Amino acid sequence: MSTAKNNEEIPNAHLHELMVKELQDLLGAEKQLLLGLEKMASAAVDDKLKAAFRLHCQDTENHIERLKSAFGALGLPPRGRRCKAMAGLLEAAGEIAAEFQDSPALLDIALIAAAQKMEHYEIASYGCALTYAELMELPEVTLLLGQTLEEERQADELLTEMALAGINQAQGG
Ligand SMILES: [Fe+2]
Ligand SMILES: [Fe+2]
Structure with missing residues (x-):
C-alpha cells in the first residue's frame, strides 16, 4: 500500500508507511482531543485552568x-483514524472528573494530570513522525510537525506550572 515504493530518491523511503500511519493516528487523536478539551474546560473549577484548556483548543x-498541510505535502488526502489511545485517555479523564466532582481543589489537579497524559501521547507521536520526516528528508513536513x-x-509545561500552583493552594501554602 506504500506510495513511497515508487519514489526511490527519498532516503529511508521504507519509513513512509509508518509515518503516514502516525499522521493518521495523530489527526484522529487531535480531533478527539478537540472535543475532550471542551469538556475538560467545562469540568474545571479554576478560571485560569478553564482558559488554558480553551486556549489549547485553539492550538489543537x-x-x-x-x-492536513502535511498530508498535502505528501500528496495524500488528509485521512484520520480513530485513535484508541486518545479515546482511552479521554475516557479516563471523564471518570476522574466524575470521581472528584465533590472535591474542587483535587478535581483541577486530577484534570491537569489527565490532560498531561494526553499531551505526552501527542509529544511521543509527533516526536516519532518528526523523526521519520527528518530521516526521509522532507523539509515541509519536518517544519510543520516541529x-x-x-x-x-x-x-505540557504550562500544565505542570498550573498543577504546582494548584497543589500549593490545595494545601493552603
Ligand atoms: Fe495537538
Ligand atoms: Fe496538545
Whole structure:
C-alpha cells in the first residue's frame, strides 16, 4: 500500500508507511482531543485552568490544519483514524472528573494530570513522525510537525506550572 515504493530518491523511503500511519493516528487523536478539551474546560473549577484548556483548543485546531498541510505535502488526502489511545485517555479523564466532582481543589489537579497524559501521547507521536520526516528528508513536513511538537511541549509545561500552583493552594501554602 506504500506510495513511497515508487519514489526511490527519498532516503529511508521504507519509513513512509509508518509515518503516514502516525499522521493518521495523530489527526484522529487531535480531533478527539478537540472535543475532550471542551469538556475538560467545562469540568474545571479554576478560571485560569478553564482558559488554558480553551486556549489549547485553539492550538489543537491549528494542529489539525498543520496535519492536513502535511498530508498535502505528501500528496495524500488528509485521512484520520480513530485513535484508541486518545479515546482511552479521554475516557479516563471523564471518570476522574466524575470521581472528584465533590472535591474542587483535587478535581483541577486530577484534570491537569489527565490532560498531561494526553499531551505526552501527542509529544511521543509527533516526536516519532518528526523523526521519520527528518530521516526521509522532507523539509515541509519536518517544519510543520516541529512547530506543533514545540506547542505541545509548551502546553505540557504550562500544565505542570498550573498543577504546582494548584497543589500549593490545595494545601493552603
Ligand atoms: Fe495537538
Ligand atoms: Fe496538545
